Amino acid sequence: MAAPMVPPNAWTGMAAGLAVEELETELLLEAVFQRFGHDFRAYDRQALRDRLARVLRTLGARTLSGLQERVLHDGAEASRLLRAFSPAPAGLFDNPGHASRLRTVLAPSLRGWPLPRVWIAECAGVGEAWTLAIVLAEEGVLGRLDIHATLANEELVAEHQDAWLPLAELEAARERHAGSGGTGDLAAWFEIEDGKARLQAQLRRRITWSQYSLVTDASFNEFQAIVSCHALADFGPVLRQRVLRLFHDSLARFGVLCLDQPLSVADAHAGSYQAVAGERPWYKRVG
Structure with missing residues (x-):
């Protein structure tokens, strides 16, 4: 059975969405570096996306732009974001x-x-x-x-x-x-x-x-x-x-x-x- 065709305008919309997400990511990382001195700009992009997706779910933010606004103006939100980039706590003799x-x-x-x-x-x-x-x-x-x-x-x-x-x-x-x-x-x-x-x-x-x-x-x-x-x-x-x-x-x-x-x-x-x-x-x- 042939795979369903994806309309060209759908591909265009998907590409535009990815471009916006990438731009939002860059702006967020630059803002975190300038405001808090933590530099995540050279992190692996997939690892970044995974961590930021978890932060969005945890904080209930719809977009990375919305997350950036909250992080820059709310110390508690900034703390949650920065903790998300730290290693998860290991248990005693966990391995x-x-x-x-x-x-x-x-x-x-x-x-x-x-x-x-x-x-x-x-x-x-x-x-x-x-x-x-x-x-x-x-x-x-x-x-x-x-x-x-x-x-x-x-x-x-x-x-x-x-x-x-x-x-x-x-x-x-x-x-x-x-x-x-x-x-x-x-x-x-x-x-x-x-x-x-x-x-x-x-x-x-x-x-x-x-x-x-x-x-x-x-x-x-x-x-x-x-x-x-x-x-x-x-x-x-x-x-x-x-x-x-x-x-x-x-x-x-x-x-x-x-x-x-x-x-x-x-x-x-x-x-x-x-x-x-x-x-x-x-x-x-x-x-």
């Missing part, structure tokens, strides 16, 4: 396979360094940072370690610095913790009060939360490991290369790099890395 690799790849690589530093770039909240801290404590390397957890969203950084989790989330993570190779009682690493749980102070002190943009900021330290599980998939090709150069400038030789997407031969400094076998892309810098 036992990844946590297991932290034990088998990351922890051994840090033992040979006198004062190792780990950077979690675009950290997915306290679930990701606390999981890392607990794993490294259980593997005996946390006592001489600095963990730097960064996010572009300054509002989220402030929230994570003194965060608590509902006790139910800690209970739900017990099985995942055991599945990652954890031993002992997960709750032993937490302070529990009024139905809430917070990582022990001795571990929290090892985590420095700070505002940092992968899009605009320069290298700020040398690290023995960089973990970036929530960034590259959102970035367009130019921004991807920019961030990979940034990671290379920030990673010590023989340090390890964990990414959310594998490197390709065309990527910046790809020849400087040796892949570490496993499910998620891990690399050791050898050049």
